[in-house]
Amino acid sequence: MNQRRQAFRRIIKRRGRPLTCPLCNFKFSFRRYFKGRCCPKCKVPVGFSLGYRVVLTSVGLVVVGKIVYTALLTRSFVGVMLSMVLGLVVALAVQAVIFRKFPPKLQAHAEGQIWLRLR
Numbered sequence: 163m164n165q166r167r168q169a170f171r172r173i174i175k176r177r178g179r180p181l182t183c184p185l186c187n188f189k190f191s192f193r194r195y196f197k198g199r200c201c202p203k204c205k206v207p208v209g210f211s212l213g214y215r216v217v218l219t220s221v222g223l224v225v226v227g228k229i230v231y232t233a234l235l236t237r238s239f240v241g242v243m244l245s246m247v248l249g250l251v252v253a254l255a256v257q258a259v260i261f262r263k264f265p266p267k268l269q270a271h272a273e274g275q276i277w278l279r280l281r
């Protein structure tokens with residue numbers, strides 16, 4: 163009974179805090195990340211890796227492209243205009259799902275134009 167409760171607690175903790183600081187391994191939630199875009203514990207500015215951002219952006223563009231293309235085939239101006247709005251909404255929803263299912267790996271980086279090696 164106690165073991166099952168502990169396992170359940172661990173799952174809740176993992177779901178609620180999907181992000182891990184690359185330097186101090188502190189786990190935290192998306193809400194705390196978007197507050198300051200840095201690790202809440204060691205205050206090092208962190209961001210999503212380049213590969214993750216590329217995948218997120220290209221998935222969004224593919225979704226918008228597919229929906230707008232489908233609307234273009236119907237040859238209706240209003241349909242194309244609506245499809246652009248709909249495509250944007252659907253793309254954001256798909257990106258949110260990816261965010262939840264595959265949490266990004268964070269990388270430490272320097273703020274502004276100064277790039278430092280932090281490790």
Ligand SMILES: [Zn+2]
Pocket residue numbers: 183184185186187188201202203204205206
């Ligand atoms: Zn940290």
